[in-house]
Amino acid sequence: MSSHDTSEGEETDTKTERSAETLLSEHEAQLNALIADVQGPDADSVETQLPNLGLGLGRRDFMKAGAAVGVLGSVAGCAGQGDSQGGTATPSSSHGDVPDHFVPPGEHDKYYGFWSGGHSGEVRVMGIPSMRELTRIPVFNRECAKGYGFDDGTGEMLKDAGDYTWGDSHHPSLSETDGKYDGEYLFVNDKANGRVARVNLKYFETDAILDVPNVQSVHGCCIQSPNTEYVFANGEFRTPLPNDGRDVDDPSKYVSLFSAIDPESMDVLWQVKVSGNLDIADSDKDGRWLLSSSYNDEEGVEIEEMTRDDRDSVKAFDVPAIQKAVDAGKYEEVNGVPVVDGTRESSLNKGDNPLVRYIPTPKSPHCVEVTPDGKYGIVAGKLSPTVSIIDIEKLGTEPDPAKTIVGQPKLGLGPLHTTYDDRGHGYTSLFIDSQVVKWDIEKAVESPKGSEEAILGKIDVHYNPGHIQAVQAMSVEPTGDWLVVLNKLSKDRFLPVGPIHPDNDQLIYIGNDKDNETGGMELVSDHPVYPEPHDAIMVHKDKLDPAKIWDAKDYEGEREYISEKNSGIERLDDSTVEVNMSSKRSEFGLREFTVKEGDEVQMTVTNIEKSPDIIHGVAIPEHDINLALAPQDTREVTFTADDPGVYWIYCTYFCSALHLEMRSRMIVEPRD
Ligand code: RUQ
Ligand code: CUA
Numbered sequence: 001m002s003s004h005d006t007s008e009g010e011e012t013d014t015k016t017e018r019s020a021e022t023l024l025s026e027h028e029a030q031l032n033a034l035i036a037d038v039q040g041p042d043a044d045s046v047e048t049q050l051p052n053l054g055l056g057l058g059r060r061d062f063m064k065a066g067a068a069v070g071v072l073g074s075v076a077g078c079a080g081q082g083d084s085q086g087g088t089a090t091p092s093s094s095h096g097d098v099p100d101h102f103v104p105p106g107e108h109d110k111y112y113g114f115w116s117g118g119h120s121g122e123v124r125v126m127g128i129p130s131m132r133e134l135t136r137i138p139v140f141n142r143e144c145a146k147g148y149g150f151d152d153g154t155g156e157m158l159k160d161a162g163d164y165t166w167g168d169s170h171h172p173s174l175s176e177t178d179g180k181y182d183g184e185y186l187f188v189n190d191k192a193n194g195r196v197a198r199v200n201l202k203y204f205e206t207d208a209i210l211d212v213p214n215v216q217s218v219h220g221c222c223i224q225s226p227n228t229e230y231v232f233a234n235g236e237f238r239t240p241l242p243n244d245g246r247d248v249d250d251p252s253k254y255v256s257l258f259s260a261i262d263p264e265s266m267d268v269l270w271q272v273k274v275s276g277n278l279d280i281a282d283s284d285k286d287g288r289w290l291l292s293s294s295y296n297d298e299e300g301v302e303i304e305e306m307t308r309d310d311r312d313s314v315k316a317f318d319v320p321a322i323q324k325a326v327d328a329g330k331y332e333e334v335n336g337v338p339v340v341d342g343t344r345e346s347s348l349n350k351g352d353n354p355l356v357r358y359i360p361t362p363k364s365p366h367c368v369e370v371t372p373d374g375k376y377g378i379v380a381g382k383l384s385p386t387v388s389i390i391d392i393e394k395l396g397t398e399p400d401p402a403k404t405i406v407g408q409p410k411l412g413l414g415p416l417h418t419t420y421d422d423r424g425h426g427y428t429s430l431f432i433d434s435q436v437v438k439w440d441i442e443k444a445v446e447s448p449k450g451s452e453e454a455i456l457g458k459i460d461v462h463y464n465p466g467h468i469q470a471v472q473a474m475s476v477e478p479t480g481d482w483l484v485v486l487n488k489l490s491k492d493r494f495l496p497v498g499p500i501h502p503d504n505d506q507l508i509y510i511g512n513d514k515d516n517e518t519g520g521m522e523l524v525s526d527h528p529v530y531p532e533p534h535d536a537i538m539v540h541k542d543k544l545d546p547a548k549i550w551d552a553k554d555y556e557g558e559r560e561y562i563s564e565k566n567s568g569i570e571r572l573d574d575s576t577v578e579v580n581m582s583s584k585r586s587e588f589g590l591r592e593f594t595v596k597e598g599d600e601v602q603m604t605v606t607n608i609e610k611s612p613d614i615i616h617g618v619a620i621p622e623h624d625i626n627l628a629l630a631p632q633d634t635r636e637v638t639f640t641a642d643d644p645g646v647y648w649i650y651c652t653y654f655c656s657a658l659h660l661e662m663r664s665r666m667i668v669e670p671r672d
């Protein structure tokens with residue numbers, strides 16, 4: 001309103017200013033009290049490092065305190081309300097003996113889950129049993145929120161790994177020591193471009209990607225149990241070798257390759273070519289056999305050919321024997337990689353110790369998963385209602401490969417994957433029946449092939465399950481409590497969101513063995529998920545020890561730590577400048593800098609904060625620059641200042657009350 005007289009206006013302004021100041025200091029006092037409450041009286045007094053703007057904002061860590069407010073508020077509001085699931089879960093069918101899967105605000109889950117993200121190219125980290133998504137780890141995709149693929153380091157890593165903009169991540173595998181998850185690394189394949197990536201679990205960040213030579217698509221991928229001496233990758237699609245234009249019209253010359261990768265250097269060590277193709281892979285628990293399913297022993301190129309025969313074969317790779325053959329020079333080199341002949345006709349497969357054993361299994365089997373005790377490899381029929389139980393010990397002693405199959409229960413339609421508890425049960429997903437079947441493994445070995453005697457119960461899932469995974473079931477320490485089923489279709493389970501539906505991940509409690517229809521399995525919750533996770537792996541939280549902030553020593557010699565003092569700009573030559581900046585709440589080490597039109601700008605930025613959770617971003621409009629820097633992290637980015645003008649560099653993470661003001665100004669002067 002324009003009718004206010006001057007004095008009223010002034011009074012209002014002063015009042016506003018005063019109250020802002022009062023509000024801030026009240027807020028600060030409140031936060032101090034809350035932090036002390038949450039962290040105890042010895043709580044770090046975290047400096048906000050705000051420039052002194054006379055607002056009385058000297059000493060408090062707003063973001064952290066904000067989180068504390070949330071924690072306290074929520075705990076007070078929700079304690080004991082185990083049933084209020086905020087609409088993310090369907091009602092539990094629990095009869096009171098299922099532990100609560102609802103994790104109250106402020107409390108932690110018991111397990112981490114790592115979900116492959118399918119053709120989103122990423123890995124997602126979930127809390128189990130809440131099924132809350134904790135974070136996402138970009139792997140084969142460029143990703144804005146974490147600046148992955150934007151800085152020079154991750155950008156070059158993606159470039160060196162083939163420069164694809166996406167991937168199709170299917171099978172996450174956790175590194176092991178003595179058969180137990182050791183919390184160091186996670187490996188995952190890219191089906192689309194034949195790659196394998198490594199995620200460093202200290203930083204939850206992808207630190208290496210290998211574009212596997214000579215293969216087009218990597219499907220099965222797993223570490224070697226028990227000590228992660230290799231990472232194995234199955235080439236699914238048969239192609240000419242090398243695939244350089246030769247033999248394109250002669251599919252009989254196409255091959256699938258099994259690859260062994262060094263988990264430290266992420267180099268391929270050797271490959272084995274096989275007859276037929278390769279699909280899913282799992283390792284035994286003793287470092288000898290690697291089992292691989294396959295669905296194209298016909299070596300067909302059309303679907304009718306691939307599904308023609310009643311049998312395909314599981315390949316069992318004798319890893320130490322293959323290593324020996326490689327060491328003895330029994331290979332041909334293709335694109336610098338030793339390739340061993342493991343086809344049926346190979347002389348290396350004759351005699352008493354074949355490198356690769358071919359075990360006939362019914363009709364296009366899908367998965368192979370080894371039991372936690374290492375006794376059996378279980379192969380799901382897919383187009384057969386049975387699963388085949390391979391006795392792993394017999395692989396080394398039984399001359400007739402068919403006789404290594406010691407059981408073949410009939411479980412239901414479309415069996416795809418099997419997982420395990422700690423009590424000798426298998427849980428198999430039935431894609432066509434939309435069910436999970438629980439069965440007794442030893443009983444299945446004892447009962448006649450094709451019988452249903454071993455079945456303990458079935459439960460409906462919604463709908464068309466693919467992978468199924470129980471906690472720590474790929475290690476020697478399954479916990480036998482929770483299981484997730486990754487359903488490919490959700491149909492009517494959620495509010496409609498247009499024609500691309502979410503998938504549906506369902507949580508099932510398996511800790512109660514009961515003599516009822518489901519064998520004690522209880523479906524406890526539904527979770528819509530963005531397309532399209534394929535597989536998951538879960539581990540007790542105590543086995544991981546993620547860093548809270550970066551340790552600058554971990555990149556010493558690779559990237560220079562930029563402090564406030566050594567922030568600056570240096571011209572290297574007529575067309576190259578180096579810009580070094582620190583970042584902290586709420587300023588960059590340089591408030592402005594000037595470069596010339598056409599300059600290549602080599603920028604290095606360090607987040608010098610030591611307070612956890614204070615992330616700073618570096619965004620440069622119209623230059624496609626987007627970095628995210630965790631405390632003590634340093635990133636580099638190189639770009640060209642193409643057009644003269646003023647460009648406001650700003651921070652993308654809401655880091656403090658003065659986050660919006662956290663800016664630097666890049667001035668690009670015209671060349672002449
Ligand atoms: S496959 S749905 Cu890529 Cu793991 Cu079986
Ligand atoms: Cu730093 Cu926002």
